[in-house]
Amino acid sequence: MKNNTKPSAIEENRQFSEMLKSAIEKLHKYTPEDITRRTNIEFDKEKSEFHFTSLGKEIHITYPDFNLTPELDMWYHLTILQYMDTADGTPLGNNLISLAEFKDGGVIRGTSFDRKCEFIIRQHLGNKPEEQVKKGCELLGGKIIKSKADLSAEFSILPNFPITVNIWFADDELDGSGKILLNSSAEHYLSVEAAGGISTLVLQELINTFSNKNVSLNIY
Template sequence: MARKDDYENAFKLAARELGAGAPAVIGGLSGAEYDEANQRLVLEFIGRRVFIAWPDIAVGYLDSEEAVPITEQVLILHYLSRAKGAPLSGQAITYREVPSGEFYYPAFVKRAEAPMLSVFGNSPELLTRTAPEIGGRPVEDLGDAAAVFQALPQVPVTLVVWGGDDEFEPSGKILFDRSISHYLDVEDVAWLSGMIVYRLMRLAPKYTGGN
């Protein structure tokens, strides 16, 4: 497991690279809003509005003094640095189809798909009930339950669950637009998926009577 120092070093490296760029240009490539008066970009990240200030890169929530977790700050900076302005393709792919996804797939299952099924596999309806709380939108006619999340301006992520029965174990998939590699590398795709899943898992007890 990476240490806090590793994330802080990753943030410094990403901030140095990003700070050398022009925020207006980066905003155009990433879909973030450019707030010229305050020299910052503003974007929505898993249902919350965040800002990225220039030139000394800082990341924060627009609606709160709460600190953005360092792992999420790093991912947001990676997204902005990598953004190529590629349009969404409208074609859904699995993690295995992301470049190098086959190699990282076991780690992806452990980080995102398995936790998703541990909570929603036997209660698919919980997925569509919790999703709107973090900006997700239920999707009909896909699995037993599905929801799409605009995790970043150009990164939709769709969670799909099929409930188990007497014959079959629960199953699920996390789907991405084929353009995702223009915005995040394969490891960041896995981290982002886990961030969405764990937010939903924390919300589930609210709908099941748990604490």
């Protein structure tokens, strides 16, 4: 019988500490130049730190201990370090894909994620005024782009890992809807699990730009 009990905060912190230690150990096998070449994350030799912009925030990563500032959600922190390990420098592709299109086990897990994202967007974003959502996107550094959606924004979450959010707003006949799309090179940078997690974070941060309370999403 499957145990669906959510882990306690203590257990979650223990898991995070173990995974963080493992992620840092993996990064110690690379030189800063190698990490920059594969990830497109810039390295400041004088300060001995990496830096890049993510969701409108300037992220700094010290070397060689790989501490991050500002303080981030623990899984956001871990995903950044995983990206620094798994990235292989593949150029961005010309197409967008859904998580269900990931070749690495994405069909079943990705399809479920895509459905849940559509529901979340309909519930929290598709019923809001378009200008309000557009402003929220821009506050997070989102670039408004042309598409068939009512509103489409591309977010720079990691240097070679943009995430596109497409939103169709509700009208008198139809409920709101939406999709999360990734660049076709995404599998060269994160696993399907990490891609789903970081996509969830984008939705969560966007919703919280105009929410009276912090919404915590756990859809992947």
